[in-house]
Amino acid sequence: MSLATVFPQAADIPGEFAHKSEITQRDYLLNGELVQWQGELSPVVSPIYIRNSDSLQQVVLGHTPLLDADTALKALDSAVKAYDLGRGAWPTMAVLERIQHVEKFLGLMQLQRAEVIRLLMWEIGKTYPDAAKEFDRTSDYIRDTIEALKQQDRDASHFIIEQGSLGKIRRVPVGVALCMGPFNYPLNETFTTLIPALIMGNTVIFKPAKYGVLLIQPLLQAFLQSFPAGVINIIYGRGRETVGVLMESGKIDLFAFIGTNKGASDLKRMHPKPHRLRAVLGLDAKNPAIILPDADMNRTVKECVAGSLSFNGQRCTALKILFVHQSRAAELVDKLAAAISELKAGMPWQQGVAITPLPEPGKTQFLTELLEDALGKGAKLQNPGGGETVASLFTPALLYPVNSSMRLYNEEQFGPLVPVVPYNDINEVIDYVVNSNFGQQLSIFGQNPQQVGELVDIFANQVGRININSQCQRGPDSFPFNGRKDSAEGTLSVVDALRQFSTPTLVAAKYQDSDVDFVKQMVKERHSRFLSTDFLF
Ligand code: G3H
Numbered sequence: 001m002s003l004a005t006v007f008p009q010a011a012d013i014p015g016e017f018a019h020k021s022e023i024t025q026r027d028y029l030l031n032g033e034l035v036q037w038q039g040e041l042s043p044v045v046s047p048i049y050i051r052n053s054d055s056l057q058q059v060v061l062g063h064t065p066l067l068d069a070d071t072a073l074k075a076l077d078s079a080v081k082a083y084d085l086g087r088g089a090w091p092t093m094a095v096l097e098r099i100q101h102v103e104k105f106l107g108l109m110q111l112q113r114a115e116v117i118r119l120l121m122w123e124i125g126k127t128y129p130d131a132a133k134e135f136d137r138t139s140d141y142i143r144d145t146i147e148a149l150k151q152q153d154r155d156a157s158h159f160i161i162e163q164g165s166l167g168k169i170r171r172v173p174v175g176v177a178l179c180m181g182p183f184n185y186p187l188n189e190t191f192t193t194l195i196p197a198l199i200m201g202n203t204v205i206f207k208p209a210k211y212g213v214l215l216i217q218p219l220l221q222a223f224l225q226s227f228p229a230g231v232i233n234i235i236y237g238r239g240r241e242t243v244g245v246l247m248e249s250g251k252i253d254l255f256a257f258i259g260t261n262k263g264a265s266d267l268k269r270m271h272p273k274p275h276r277l278r279a280v281l282g283l284d285a286k287n288p289a290i291i292l293p294d295a296d297m298n299r300t301v302k303e304c305v306a307g308s309l310s311f312n313g314q315r316c317t318a319l320k321i322l323f324v325h326q327s328r329a330a331e332l333v334d335k336l337a338a339a340i341s342e343l344k345a346g347m348p349w350q351q352g353v354a355i356t357p358l359p360e361p362g363k364t365q366f367l368t369e370l371l372e373d374a375l376g377k378g379a380k381l382q383n384p385g386g387g388e389t390v391a392s393l394f395t396p397a398l399l400y401p402v403n404s405s406m407r408l409y410n411e412e413q414f415g416p417l418v419p420v421v422p423y424n425d426i427n428e429v430i431d432y433v434v435n436s437n438f439g440q441q442l443s444i445f446g447q448n449p450q451q452v453g454e455l456v457d458i459f460a461n462q463v464g465r466i467n468i469n470s471q472c473q474r475g476p477d478s479f480p481f482n483g484r485k486d487s488a489e490g491t492l493s494v495v496d497a498l499r500q501f502s503t504p505t506l507v508a509a510k511y512q513d514s515d516v517d518f519v520k521q522m523v524k525e526r527h528s529r530f531l532s533t534d535f536l537f
Contacts, residue, residue, distance in 0.1 A: 003390040006345045007051045007357075016114075017349040019046070019122050023062030025217045028236055030071075031078035032229025034220060037065035042237070044214050047125045047357035047392040048347065056391050061122055064213050065236045072205075072242035073249070075233035079176045079203040080251055082230030090231045091173045091201040094529060095153050096536055099146050101226050102199050106142045108222035116187060119215035121348035124183055125356040125392070128349050130311060138188045141477050142195050144494045149199055150536040152498060157533040159519075166511045166519060170530055171502035173201030174278055175253025178246055180239075182258040182282070183359060184314045184414075186212025192477070193256035193280060194232075196497035202254060204232045207243060211359040239263075247271050254501060258282040258316075261486040280500045281489040282481075284412050285316050285440035287463075287472045290429050290455070291324040291332060292446030299469060300445040301335040304418075307443065307471025309343065309396055312358060313416045317441060317472045320412055321402070322420045323429045329422040333400045336418065337383040340396050357392035358415060364389040367397075367415045374399050374406045374419065387417075410436075426455070433462050439484030441465040441472040464488065507531060 024041070027034040041063035049056040082088050090098070113135055120131035152171065160167045177197040181190025186209040197204050208216045216234065223232050235242055246252055247270035254277075257264050261283040271277045289304055307319035324332045346353035358364060371387045379399040381387060386397030396416035402408055408419040423429050433442060442463050446452045452468060459466050464482040467473070474481045482491040490500050507530060509515040523531050 003345070003388050003393055003395065004051065004056060006347070006393060007049045007056055007391070008347055009051050013347075014349055017118055017121060017128075019059060019061060019118075022060055023214055023217065025062060025064045025214065025236075027217075027220060028065050028067065028071075029220055029223055029232065029234040030075055031081075031233065032224070032227075034224055037067060037071075037236075039068065040066040042066045044123065046122045047359040048122060049357070049391050058391070059122070061119075062214055064217075067235050067237035067242055069241050069245040072235050072237065072245055075205050075235045076176070076246050076249060076251055078230040078233050079205050082228065083173075083176050083203040086173070086175070088203070088230075090203060090228055092529075093201065094534070095149065096534070098199055098201060099149060099536070101228075102142065102146060102195065105222050105226035106139060108225060109142075109219055110139065112218040112222065115218045116215050119218070120187065120212065123214055124186065124212045124359045125348055126311060127353055127356060131348065134185060134188045137475075137477070138191045141188070141192055141494065144477065145195055145199060145498065148494045148498055152495075153536050161511055164511050165508050166516060167506050167508040168531060169504050169506045171200065171499065172505045174501065174503050175202060176251055177202045177204045177254035177256060177501065178243070178252045179204055179206045179256040180243070180259065181209045181212075182316070183209045183211040184311065184316070185258075186215060189258045189282065192492060192497060193258075193501075197254060197256060197501045198227070198232060200498060200502040202501055203230060205246065205252075206232060206234045207239070208234070208236065210239075243267060244270055250276070252277060254278050254280070256280045256501075260284055264489075278500075279489050280492065280497075282316060282492070283483070283487050283489075284438055285318075285483060285487050286320045286410065286412050286436060286438045287317060287441045287443070288429070288433065289319045289322045289443045289445065289471075290426075291322065291328060292426075292444070292448070292451060293325040293327050294447045294451075295328065295445040296447060296469070297328065297331055297335060301332065301339050303443065303445070303469070303471040304332075304336060305339045305343075307473075308418045309340070309354065309416055312355060312394075313396075313418075314358070314414055317474055318414075319443060319472055320414075320419075321409065322418065323423050323432070324420055326422045326424050329400070329420070333382050333398065333420055336420070337398050340383045340386070340398055340418070343396060345393060345395060355393070355396060355416065358394060359392070363415060364392060364394045367394050367413065367417055370408050370411065370413055370417055371397055371399070374402060374408050377406050378403070379406060379408075379419070382420075412438075430458055433459060437485055438487045439463045440487040441467060441483070443467040443470060443472055445469055464491075505530070 345355035
């Protein structure tokens with residue numbers, strides 16, 4: 001069967017998922033209004049093609065506004081005004097009230113669940129179960145954030161007495177935040193910075209991801225109805241025109257960005273006062289799996305297939321290189337090849353599908369180049385049919401033996417290529433990890449507690465998370481998610497994100513009778529919201 005037949009004919013698409021007409025979006029959210037953009041629009045194309053009798057036609061999903069620099073600066077002005085140097089209604093609002101705004105948003109967001117999921121499928125090729133999971137995980141993240149903030153506020157309601165001082169610490173907003181998410185989790189990863197930024201009292205400019213952009217449109221009304229004017233502004237357009245000017249203004253205080261370390265560095269460099277810019281970054285990764293001589297191979301294969309090929313390998317946490325002890329290499333490769341050949345290519349709405357079209361233009365060419373580079377330097381393709389490409393589809397390719405001369409050894413593929421490197425001495429793998437530019441996570445597969453334990457200690461200062469006999473992943477969202485070197489800046493978890501998007505302010509007095517009485521009076525007579533001790537349940 002030719003790979004092209006994986007693409008559907010129009011009549012094959014189930015009605016509930018069909019994209020019946022193009023969406024022409026002109027509206028963007030500016031200062032509490034949905035403004036209609038009269039300028040140029042940017043086409044949004046799907047990675048999905050429709051098969052006609054003799055050709056494939058790429059689906060145009062619609063258009064989004066291509067805002068210019070002046071409009072981006074208006075969004076900035078609006079956020080700056082709403083923050084008002086920390087004196088605005090939003091940054092000074094009681095925590096409970098801000099929570100109520102976010103709860104309203106969450107309720108309205110639920111009404112758009114089906115449409116957001118449908119657009120996730122069409123815009124980035126995510127399968128229905130994964131798209132539904134992304135939406136629901138995001139909703140849970142918002143609920144958990146609300147609970148975590150209530151807990152934080154309860155904890156902060158006490159006074160602390162320390163070395164003759166009386167103190168009360170509360171976390172307060174930082175300023176104006178610019179939030180930008182990635183195409184692979186355009187809803188989830190964006191909202192895991194956007195929501196904590198908002199709920200902590202910052203005002204926000206949100207620029208949706210490059211792909212996975214139309215799916216924000218159904219939520220514009222929810223944002224509009226839930227937040228006061230200027231608190232959230234949503235802009236669209238080319239990054240270099242819109243985001244550059246925001247950074248150059250020096251008025252961005254918080255920069256939440258998920259993308260490449262190069263992109264992050266270029267933007268950070270534009271800020272005239274870098275010391276005033278707090279960055280929360282999720283960046284590149286090349287997470288290795290380390291398969292020890294005594295690994296449980298069936299379990300290892302299952303985890304490595306999921307780890308390297310879920311969502312076509314387009315996860316920052318994906319396993320991007322597998323190191324296997326020479327004594328088990330043949331067995332690993334055979335089993336992996338068999339498991340990969342079971343993966344079904346298809347459309348996101350089809351049941352049991354694992355391999356779907358890739359949204360980035362030029363991605364299949366890039367993957368082909370990496371593949372050919374490896375083949376040219378001695379790797380062999382281990383799964384028949386791997387690396388075939390038609391339009392935006394690329395079948396997963398298992399490559400062995402991979403070595404340090406090949407691009408795949410160090411470059412992040414962010415796609416369905418699975419490079420396997422044999423090793424004889426574990427120090428070869430340790431050297432790889434220690435000298436890598438990345439340091440997000442790794443996985444160790446082995447059954448000897450002493451050996452695995454020793455490796456845990458060796459790697460503990462190298463990566464943000466060590467997974468034992470399991471693939472790399474971000475969740476559960478209550479766990480810290482971070483990385484070292486070029487992989488991340490800052491830590492995100494439900495609780496950590498609240499800290500990243502806020503800063504502690506301390507009110508202190510001498511612990512002596514007269515001053516204690518004075519503070520007590522302020523509290524009792526409710527002269528200060530900061531000092532008052534309302535408990536949020
Ligand atoms: O793309 C990076 C994501 O944060 C990974 O999340 O491990 O839950 O797929 P995940």
